[in-house]
Amino acid sequence: MANRIRILATSDIHGYIFPHNYADNNPRELGLARLNTLIQALKDQNTLLIDNGDVLEGSALLYHHSRYHSDDISPASIVMKKIGYDYVNLGNHDFDHGMKALEKHLEYVDVPCITSNMDYRNKHFGPTYVIRQFGNTKVAIFGLTTQNIPRWVNAASIKGCKFRSAFDTAKRTVELLKDMERPDYIICVYHGGFERDLAGGYPTESLNGENEGYRILKEISGIDVLITGHQHSSMCGTKFNKVYIQPASCGKELACIDIYTDTHTIEPRLLKADADADEELLDLIRKQEEECQNWLDEPLGTCAGDLMITDQLDARVHKSQAVTFINQVQMEVTGAQLSMTALHSNAAGFHHDISMRDLVNTYLYPNTLIVKKINGRILKQLLENSAAFWSIRNDAVVVSPAFDKPSPKYYNYDMIDGVDYTIKVSNDVGERITDLTYQSQPVTDDMEFTLAINSYRASGKGGYDFISRCPMVNDIRKSIIDILADYIREHHHISFEPVSNIHIIR
Structure with a gap:
């Protein structure tokens, strides 16, 4: 024309x-x-x-x-x-x-x-x-x-x-x-x-x-x-x-x-x-x-609990046990006291019979695993950053527009295992973390922890510049997907007590 x-x-x-x-x-x-x-x-x-x-x-x-x-x-x-x-x-x-x-x-x-x-x-x-x-x-x-x-x-x-x-x-x-x-x-x-x-x-x-x-x-x-x-x-x-x-x-x-x-x-x-x-x-x-399809269908092991993700919002409001599993593996492999991970926007979770397909569709990123040394003040700052993910609309907890538009940024909501904490969404951003405890004791600013964290977040990406300045204790030069796959192969049957350590309230 x-x-x-x-x-x-x-x-x-x-x-x-x-x-x-x-x-x-x-x-x-x-x-x-x-x-x-x-x-x-x-x-x-x-x-x-x-x-x-x-x-x-x-x-x-x-x-x-x-x-x-x-x-x-x-x-x-x-x-x-x-x-x-x-x-x-x-x-x-x-x-x-x-x-x-x-x-x-x-x-x-x-x-x-x-x-x-x-x-x-x-x-x-x-x-x-x-x-x-x-x-x-x-x-x-x-x-x-x-x-x-x-x-x-x-x-x-x-x-x-x-x-x-x-x-x-x-x-x-x-x-x-x-x-x-x-x-x-x-x-x-x-x-x-x-x-x-x-x-x-x-x-x-x-x-x-x-x-x-x-x-x-x-x-x-x-x-x-x-x-x-x-x-x-x-x-x-x-x-x-x-x-x-x-x-x-x-x-x-x-x-x-x-x-x-x-x-x-x-x-x-x-x-x-x-x-x-x-x-x-x-x-x-x-x-x-x-x-690739043959590799995805490779059987790795089985799991006892329900680790499937059918509702992306609920998987974050009530922390999916798939997150618990990933965090527990990261703590066990590194010996860290705490572990932090996020789910990508369409994470699928793990079937009873776990395959590579489950891993790739639950942990999408090509990240490696880092251990950082942090204190209680940094821990609270990490959690406050993550807590900004939430907002309140019509008296209900929802994803903040900043993380939902113009496209979802659900991968910027991190969940930490090894501590218990409450997110009070009605509080101002930066003042939402309450009842933060480690082994039933209140976390103070001077307490020290080791934190297993992916390489993306450890380098400060996604608004976490302060974590990049924390000392690195260990650098596991292996993709987290491979770490999870090797763990499942070695243990074959995955069974653990569900952990509900994050409480989100209005």
Whole structure:
């Protein structure tokens, strides 16, 4: 169509290629194979296809690949090359396995990486911008990633990398484009989201630079389309005379932006992944998928109690015994007095017959285990941070909007075993922890403890900077998934007394 330029974008695929959830293998409307059927139907000579990052980590398939076949080309790389992207931008999880793995992925996919606010070994990793000409229409495109990557990713994985402010980079780039290129349209591809409510303008999270989409929309004149990601939200609209869009994660949606050059109108749409999966695409990695499925079904042992999670809210209000089990293993393996863990947003729990599938779908993260030395004051600060997860609405305890919108951050609610405590939600944030005891004795600020904690949280991620400064007692350089798997294999039958040590009251 001569008067229409089409931009198609994927974001936050997180290794979901096959159209099923690895928890139960039931068909789902998600995955790159479904999206590719849409992509190929929508593409023409006036179309650009862009990926907005976080493709290399997140599914059982890619965990299995990184665990057993890290020297091989990633299944995500194989299918992205076949799909035929024009540009890729980077997300924070694309750095999880280090620069060597990321560079291997980019070399194989063989398309330009447009991330412009990152330096690697003192050189810009991506171009400042790229220009595409469609007849007489000039389109400028530039990519950004969230500048907070060093707060989340292991320092060794991003050695030599420097990340600059997404907002400042966007502002300079747009000014440069106006002066040097004078394009008809400017497209910003940003692996970041919105720090403020798009309707009301009030903050929805800590304004720490992780997400700057609202500020980019409001304060930078000249951007026509802002493609966003990172928050796993589904959103599409117009704000401050700019089009914004963000497709849902795991390949549930495809972003489609049509620019009509004759009327100077822009129409954004989110398309559901309801097409049939591209079986030819899946054939390219079917062998890896079958090996992964066999691994997931590997029996590890059995458990006596009910460790399934059927209600995500209840699993936190009344601490699921799956959390108790994980914490008890972490304390037993490390000898720590206390243990802290969180559940991801869709954690499944453990069946009576425990398999690797249960583990991967309950503890999703590729974290290792750290032991920190803390005192009673730090312990209370940890618990107060976590207690901010809750709020009261209509006289009922609910998840605070800050942890629920624009996308759930349930992984930021940590539960600690080894102590008993009460969260009084009606108290002000920072003053909610009451009746904190250790072995029936009140915890005082000067008491000392050892705490088993995952590597993500130990490095201060998720608003826990203070824990990163606490002395490290032990570093178990082994993934928590592997620690749990080895524990179950060794003990075979898991049986323990339920522990209800956390009490949440209004």
